[in-house]
Amino acid sequence: xxxxxxxxxxxxxxxxxxxxxxxxxxxxxxxxxxxxxxxxxxxxxxxxxxxxxxxxxxxxxxxxxxxxxxxxxxxxxxxxxxxxxxxxxxxxxxxxxxxxxxxxxxx
Ligand SMILES: [Zn+2]
Numbered sequence: 001x002x003x004x005x006x007x008x009x010x011x012x013x014x015x016x017x018x019x020x021x022x023x024x025x026x027x028x029x030x031x032x033x034x035x036x037x038x039x040x041x042x043x044x045x046x047x048x049x050x051x052x053x054x055x056x057x058x059x060x061x062x063x064x065x066x067x068x069x070x071x072x073x074x075x076x077x078x079x080x081x082x083x084x085x086x087x088x089x090x091x092x093x094x095x096x097x098x099x100x101x102x103x104x105x106x107x
Pocket of ligand 1 (some may be wrong): 080081082083084085097098099100101
């Protein structure tokens with residue numbers, strides 16, 4: 001018996017972690033060739049990659065009002081627990097809330 005993928009009951013995250021490699025690799029190569037990332041060697045012999053300070057500042061400039069939204073996953077298949085409408089929601093403090101019902105962070 002075949003199981004339909006669409007019957008999957010789990011919420012579907014808009015942000016997909018499975019980046020297609022044919023899109024991912026050119027993006028990463030561009031970051032390196034434009035000097036936007038730098039390899040940082042650690043004292044224990046390991047390393048990690050960091051966005052350069054200029055790149056991080058530019059990201060801040062580009063996303064001033066969306067810091068919170070970008071830090072949380074967005075769900076398409078949930079009802080807003082405040083207005084009960086099915087629309088794009090974010091998980092905020094354990095509740096699924098649509099953008100209109102999300103508490104403003106500017107207050
Ligand atoms: Zn709502």
